[in-house]
Amino acid sequence: MSINIDRYAKLISSLLMLVLMFFADFSVMATHIRAGQITVERISPSSLTYRITFVGFRDSESGVEFGNGILNFGDGTIIETVPSQFIVQPLPQVPFLQKVTFEIDHTYQAPGFYNISYTEQNRNNFIRNINGGNSVEIPFHVESQILIDPFLGVNSTPQLLIDPLDFATGDKFFIHNPGAFDAEGDSLSYKFVIPKQGTGTNVPNYIGLDNPDLYANFPPYDKEDGTSPPEFSLDPITGDLVWDAPPNVDEFEYNVAFIIEEWRKVNGEYIRIGFVTRDMQIIVRESDNERPELIIPEDTCITAGTTLSLNPAATATDPDGDSVKIEAFGGPFEISNPAEYSPNPPVWQAPVAELDFEWSTNCFNIRESPWQVVFKVSDRPFRNGGSTLLPSLVDFKTWNITVVGPPPNINDVFPVSARSIQINWDDYECDNRIVSGFQIWRRVDSNPFEPGSCDVGMPEGTGYELIDVANENETDYLDDDNGLGLSPGAKYCYRIVAVFRDPQGGESYVSNEVCTTVLAEAPVLTEVSVLETDPANGEISVEWLPPFDLTDPSFPPPYNYKLYRHSGFNGGNGRTLVYEGDQTSFVDTGIDTENQPYHYQVELYDSNDNFVDTSSYASSVYLDIFSGLDQLTLSWTADVPWSNLIDTFPYHRIYRNNVDPNNPDQLVLIDSVNVTANGFNYTDSGEFNNTPLVDSIEYCYVVRTAGSYGNSDIPEPLLNFSQEACSFLSDSIPPCPPLELTINNLEVGECEDFLFNQPCDFSNYFNELSWDPELEEECAEDVRLYNVYFSKSGDEGTFSIVGTTREPNFTHLDLDEFAGCYYITAVDRSGNESEPSNVVCRDNCPYYELPNVFTPNGDGFNDTFEAYSNQQSDFSKCPRFVESVDFKVFNSHGKEVFTYASGNEKSILINWNGESNSGQVLNPGVYYYIAIVRFRVLDPAKKEREYKGWVHLLE
Template sequence: MNLPLPNYIGRLLLVLLVNAVVLFGLTPAAQASHIRAGDIQAKSDTTANPNPRRVFFKMVLYQATNLVSNVDEKDVTIFFGDGTCTLQNGVPRFSKTQISPTVFRNIYYFEHTYNAPGQYTVSYIGENRNAQILNMTDPGNRTFYISTTITIDPALGVNRSPVLTAPAIDNASANQVFLHNPGAFDADGDSLSYELMPSQAANAVVVAVTDCTPRNAVVPGFVYPSAQSASPGGKQVSYSGTPPGVVGADAIFTVDSRTGQIVWNSPVRVGEFNVALVIKEWRRGVGRPRLVGTVIRDMQITVVPTNNRRPEITIPPDLCVVAGTPIPAQTITATDPDGQAIRLTAFGGIFPPATFVQNQTGPPQASGTFRWTPQCENVRSEPYQVLFRAEDQPAQSSQSLIDEKVMRITVVGPPPQNLQATLQPGSAIAVLNWDRYVCQNASQILIYRREGPSNWTPGPCETGIPADKGYTQIGAVSASTQAFRDDRNGQGLERGKTYCYRIYAVFPLPGGGASIASQETCVTLTGRSALLTNVTVDKTDATTGQITVKWTKPTSSAGFAQPYGYRLLRATGQSTAFTQVYTTGNLNDTVFVNGPINTLTTGYTYRLEFFSSSPTNTELKETAGPASSIFAQGTIGSDGRVALSWTHNVPWNNTLSPTVVFRKDAAGNFVQVATVTGTATGGSYTDPGPFVTGQPACYYVRTTGTYGTGLPTNLVNLSQQVCVQPVPCTPVLSLKATNCDSLSANLFNLPATTGNSQVYTNFLTWTLNTNLPPNCNREIAFYRIFFSPTQGGSYRQIDSVKVLSYAHRNLTTLAGCYQVQAVDASGQASARSNEVCNDNCLLFLLPNIFTPNGDGINDTFRPKVASPIRRTHFTVFNRWGVKIYESSADPLINWNGGGTANEGGRGPAVAEGMYYYQAEVEFADLKSTKKTFKGWVQINR
């Protein structure tokens, strides 16, 4: 209702007060307890000149009929999610309809234009719910919150939120299964998922009023309707649907995330219950589906007592239908255990033009007929859901009960018709033609090809072409196109082969969908093209390597007249950047030796062109290949085993015969060490050895290929030789540690610590573990030394040496950890050695007398012996326990007998005599050990 702003704010604030305040002479619950359920739906601008940031909305509210005039919601405030709202000018009600003795349905239409793309939550806050709700605290004084989240993105195009075709209020009967389905329909074909959610309220109405940004929260005291606190004693009853009832188990309240079917098995407490249902809208595209919208519907369920029993509905199984084909009349039936008449209804986005007509009400059986002829515009990936409901018709004193089930109907595109393939005269090009596709709303026609017939017939509703049928997509054209030329990407079709084709249509996103594939059509090219048969490495070298390429002589063809010849092209690796390396007009010349080239670190790919010039000087060309050399690579693992792999890209089949692996022995000869089954593009082998100590392990592989029956076979090709140097053996590191126990035992006899300038040295030695990893290389060029100041910390290299020892000198502390790594002459490094650590001893000895008289001898109190120290907190007390000195400035103390008037030992001199001290010492060891030392000291001046 369009109240003046101050009054509206007052009413919104009122519902937050713990102590009710009278407004217009009524308590809040009495004057505003009225909202039962509702939802908001949205769609983007579809006018003649659409604005992608303009959105149209429809809100449906369900209100109690026992209203007082000032809460009749003649106009409402909407929050648009961008910081704006309609506080000043409310949205007027479009219609008000009484749909039951206790319920009004109000409809509101409004629109909003956003300033920028983004995601926005459009929401409504009602002043109060109706007061009789049983599964929340003090419902009559709780606000009512619903929302719809939309995505403004030009890339999405037109987007419409789901339309909920079933009302948001429903009745249930005690001790009977309750069923409800929102009948959601998405006109764009987006996928929908469903979740339950606690009913929501405005968390901060004050903020909503002042800056138009409401915040929602769970209604205080909310529990789901099946909770024992809301419906004590609720138990499940027999139910054959999903989930099946477990008789006697605690009641459940669930939603099917795919169909939206809500099941409460079963209510027991009579009264009203509310719950929120979340419908999420997912847009398909490249990658994972994208969440583009969310509708939060708050619905109300009224449980009434009854002795009535639920009817049972029977529907046909899910269907798949080709667009343009009428669905055979589907019969829906229902029976009632109490012998009552039944009303059958159907919900879904396809009504109209789909129809459902009830023929019989029963008893003994009610029946109805569903009919629909889906059109091309109905093709999409997601099935359509049709909700069928049976509601019995008991005496007026009893509550009617329902059963409902969902039928899913998938609509696919019809197959393209009359696909024909012919050869273009005088060429190696196939021309495809087909009838104009009947569904011109399709986005593309996809063209697929394979070699040889498939003998595959698509199923009645099987769309597209399965990957296992051997087809490859070779093109795509618009839905209005009726022809396609296949020249095999400019290479021409190969003579002697049969090429078979199918096409099918795909439909635009977001709905997507596809058609059934066309019938297969084939074309055969007579004669035989030249075929590459060998690309084998004769010599492995970085500069003088050699590869031999061989091919077959093509058969004659009327289209290929003299002059004709061969061109051989080469690309580095398996790239497509070809350059010509050889040409000849002699058709009997079918071998080319390519060298000198680098075959040690590079593989090569070849393509052959058989060409001739026609009388019009237009060149005809057949292409063979590409075919690559076999390129092998090897690495050695930490376990000492060699991992060998190889790759190739060839037009023949290397998988029917084993690939043979050869390794060089101690005498320098290659011997067979393994046979493996390769793949279409290569293979791998792990060699456990044994290997020749100190020598690299060298390999090559041999493949044997075939083109198949009636074509060249026994095509033997060799890879280049690849050598793998074993990694260096891993060092075993030792460190000469300090004997702290011995030093502690002789503490009084140790030389005096000279101060912070004390330096230390750590001595390291190591050996090689010649079995780690197995077959490791013992020929070491040098060793790297690594250091970390803390155990398990980050290491840095500090030096390298060629010998098996190292002295780390001029250290201020012995604490630290080391690792060593061996490196061979080729630069290969071993694993790092074990970690060894040294640590400082925890030595600390203070004298019991000093003479601070300025003669330069024993003028300060400091440790006689001390390990490296990070910090010392030193405190001195006189004989009466009074603290006379305290300092942490010097780790070695260096107290000159002064008081604490000045930190650093410069206070007034204390008198001669005995004093007591406490030294809290933090040592500079790996663990930063802390110890406290107490004692006495005599000062003589």
Template structure:
């Protein structure tokens, strides 16, 4: 027997060798080949020395994420470095339909195991940890969205470093569809969404102030400053793609870092970090790598990136190896097809070539990520022709990039002032400049009769000053469709300023003079037309004004009759420069009002002004804060707002709080429950010579009382200790004999929930904790089970029922009900789960002899969480003699069919259990023998 046992160990050891110690790194990518079909590529990087030679995989199993899997044969392998081999496997697959429920199919490949001695995996015992990579697949109707291919990862996932020197790496993802790429540092996996055991960040090995790392989510650059312990480490990076802001899935790439003990410093790399060019410009520079180590080492200078992968107008760069300094020329003649929303990325890598005395690679690499923005050039020669009520715009045709497949047309933008702002050559669009698009949804795409591009703006006002800009609009075409992704504007045209003829009055004021529910006042004022633009030869006196009012700021309810009519003025000189009217009896506390003036000459209507509304102020009260927001609708431009506070409240005396440029203001550090009152005064102008400036207009008075409406932060570090764990018994003791030991009954068990008070400032005003429970984790059945007001009590013992511990808990915090107007409850904490621990054990003997000792057969120890059984007893001939569903059984040794005592003998039983449990290990069906003894002594 001893020899057999040793032979078994030897066999197990050899099986372990066959499945062990080879996977270093890898990923899965795919390209879509049809509406529901893809070609997947698995790339693994493996160790081949030592026992790893036994683990070579000519085939791998790939789960497609739809319930099916395939065995994928290896296409080829390539030796990359000493003891590092790249293996490539490809396979095709057709999915049964589009993504179910909008969720991705998750392809996954698991292979036992990782190579040995990865320091940050399972305490270095990585040889017993499976290697797993996964990739999300999104499929869309190809006639609308085109194919969706995963990003291509241009940098291999194996890199080297040296103790005490900075280490860098990036996957350098390039999406051939033109989708944008982002990165996230994640945990290495051993199975689907299952992290490897004992995973640690790399700086947890030899921790300290000189051992830190950073990660750039935009470029994927991982920088470790600096490794302290030699050995192998693994990290994982999720490479994510997005289309028009929508997530298209990600690749989890597993990466291995080999850190050596050596005397080496990383090369220096001289390349620009950002370049911005107009489409059509040439990018031309030398990348230079330098190394100061003695003796000198060869340096390999390489570049990877989207511009080098293009089929149309690709960039050029020659990878080269030599001694310091090493240089190579990057050259890219950009064109209009290179215009896209995201910047192009090129990763330059300079790697030296130090080998240790024992032949290990101790090279170091320096990465520089160059981001290149290719912008669409501006339109040229924007001009205007002004006529009454209309501005005709035109600009040069042809436009430089109009033949590009990504060209969509031109957008036209306007604002009611001119400021001669000069935009940076790399600025696209009109960020924060106050322009509004006036041809939204109808881009200019055709050339007019003049031979230039043309656009007519009919929505202009007499006397107005306008600034126009035109933007070229682009997007990346989706192959095989008429659709586009990643819309992006080009450079703006130069600003074009236009002043309209002032042949109508100009509104200048809608100024709230008093605030009241029924007796509020608004002062309305307007300026007369200009004589030189009125053309008094045709527009002859007498002149007259009529003022109309509408409730609200958009002029939707103008009254049919004027609220004011002026006298007739028999000459232009009789018109005052400005005329005003005090509108009274208004509900200025609850409403804003808008106004316009109609102008008449010789009894005929010349026209009406654009509307001008009063400013309406709203105060939103929160915890110790009043947030002021105001709106207006006026034909002039307000550039500043002065915020006034009534001091003290009710005094009608005001002080200036601040002057701001946007229509919002936050008043902080206030007393909750106190009332604060405000008004706002705008400062504006038409920017027209001879028109009074500045134009000052007040809002109504508005008040607010700060109130604590902000919920505190939820508790942190929430944990559940189930009753099965909290109260030890002998149920799991390895050496416990049958029917021996102490078994705790289910009625004695309870769950212990613990948590920590949140440490953020949003946890300062907590008044109580609330604990919620849902039996069996039913999300619709959560009930409040406890409210704890002693904040030092951060645990609670809960017994949901004496027959059930299974369920889910979460904890919330509540701020003070009495102070600050509180009673706000936080969002739920992390949900934690507790479960039942079934126990059921039967003896193998009983003595039904009516001596009141062991007369009935049943569980010999307290059973737990057993709802029912299917218990059957058979005699030695296989005939059933007893059956019950009662967990207590209580068999008296009689034949259930005849009621007669059964003879002493050995009987056989089976017992299927119906247990009360969610996720715990199920109790296996029981079977065994029963010794029925009647003459026991």
């Protein structure tokens, strides 16, 4: 490898001149530090002892050793390093560079975040993007952070397996990867930072490698393929640092820094628990060498306990025909059951290099984030008959291997009673030290899917519901639907997923499916279907089957039934008996099917009128519509004991009006949805009959579902219709603002009249609003509802929504006073909101009155001086809307004898007992007072009033 001798001769000459000028030691201003980083590793499970490792690169020709730097442990402990503490490794392929390593153990006294840093003079000179190339005077500083927290478990920083110094060729694509590995399986991310010269201090005049100024004197300004501008990026997930391409100038150095952040998943949330800063150097040289080409495997998953073997795993060739070498780095090579690759150590191969890989995994390798294997290929470009070695070029590629937990195995499922099922599974093959529990999944009727490779946990769209999580030591579970009981006659199917402890985390493959059927010893609901959609006269058809598995002779037939209706999807809301008799069907009428669903339950009674059992709940299908600019999206829901997601009847039908021009109100079948593949959603974009939807037309829909209990004794499919739901296409134009908003109750003077007969502690205030519904025609048709906004003060920015209404009026109830301001807005069917209406305000009518006589003689009557209150029957004198009272009493000579200020537990009523401030009983006589009373009102002129008067203190 050739060395630029002239350049170093000039450098040494410059340094000697500095020595003569400043009479300083050579080592003070010498050029040496090129790159470095700090990593931290927990080495004691019982104490807070960590091994701190600094890795750096220096110029071997500078004559300056690493040392005399400051290592700060972040806990107040600082040491000065000496050269003898550093291990030096020469780099035979690069004679003027050396790798140096320094390790030290340190014990922390308490949990917390610690920033560990290393600072030393000086960086090497001529780093082009630091201080205009005059970088020799700039200190080198790197830092890493670690969180010590016993509640989060053991933590070490990421370990960086690939050195922080690399070579690039001008005008050629460059890539670097740090080969980061986290022993605890925490997630890593990458981002750029500016290199530092001290804690919190960036190096001066730093130019990023994506800054055009960097290329100003080195045309052409482009990538390797000739396109512009150059690209400099850092992949936040893989850590690939790409520079496409450096300027083609011989022997220029550039420094770049980035941090590798460490994230731990805690209670489902990721928190940052540390980082490592890499300050690396890229040395750019001129060369006509071409970069080698590397081929690696596709990302893969492997079940823990099996062996992953690829022969070869990676291959490489070189466009110039040079020999190449493949190296592998990453977490799989750093653990107790390490992966192996060969040849190892790597060797130069031509014309094709191959690397074999083998890893015998175990359960302790399971984790949510993939293991990364970083492959690095280098070429050895000899020219001139082997006498000249050009700068080597490299390429990096990352292979992700996810180690997945094996599936649990369910060995038995059977009914324990008419409402419960027992599930048993085998002992799990992975140690329960890494297993946090087992998810129990259930669905009605079978879905015999097989998970694909890397499809861990329960895939979406399978119809399975997570019902519970058993602990890591359990191998059985009793399902009684949390005490509510399972549905009679239903076929229930179960699967289990193992969940692994943080920080590794992750889920296993899903288990086998095992099913069983609950006996139908109670009525079985089979239909809850909307017949008529109306806000007041809606109709729902309900049907059920008798208990065909009931054989208990203590409950003889014939049977009678009580059918109960509830509002909403489930629970006990609004329980109403709607039918009693021996029939197994009923049409429920006179209900609001337009705005809400209903659910039903049947009670069973024997021939002696003894209660036997109840059916499960089953709801009607409720359809929602979401408007778009040129499409309408339907979404429907039903809470039923059967499954509406079945392979045998996967299609739900979509009906819509405005299809037949001769009968636009008729609902016509326009499409069907395979809900097993697409879920309970459908988007109508006007594809039926190739007729686009029109924004001025209201479209109405009904959905028919198809379901099954998975029981051959129950006919299928179970067909149920939703209510009819209607909508327009959305638009982006807001409606016109409402007009002439008024407050109707309590005109001027009526506030006092209203309160005349109300007790002093009255607090049930209200305001009645109304506005003109007659908007311009094109606006009125577009209004769906009104929003009502309120503010106690009326100040801008203090209004908030207090209600919505479809009518041009609104009563604001449950107020503690009248005072406040309102405005309203109109909202159209697309959710666009108008500008505000006019603002109207209502004020309080404050009142406060003090008496002239009191007798503090202890007879229990008129013993204290206080404002008129509920003690009197005359409510016209009640204090109203009083915020605070400041009260002072003076004797006939003008001397202040008593003061009082309301607040905290002190009442606005004052309650003066006739004593002075010092507790002295005052003599009978006439005293004078001043009371400053502040009221809760909007009118500034009425907020404060001064009352002056006299009071006669009698014996």
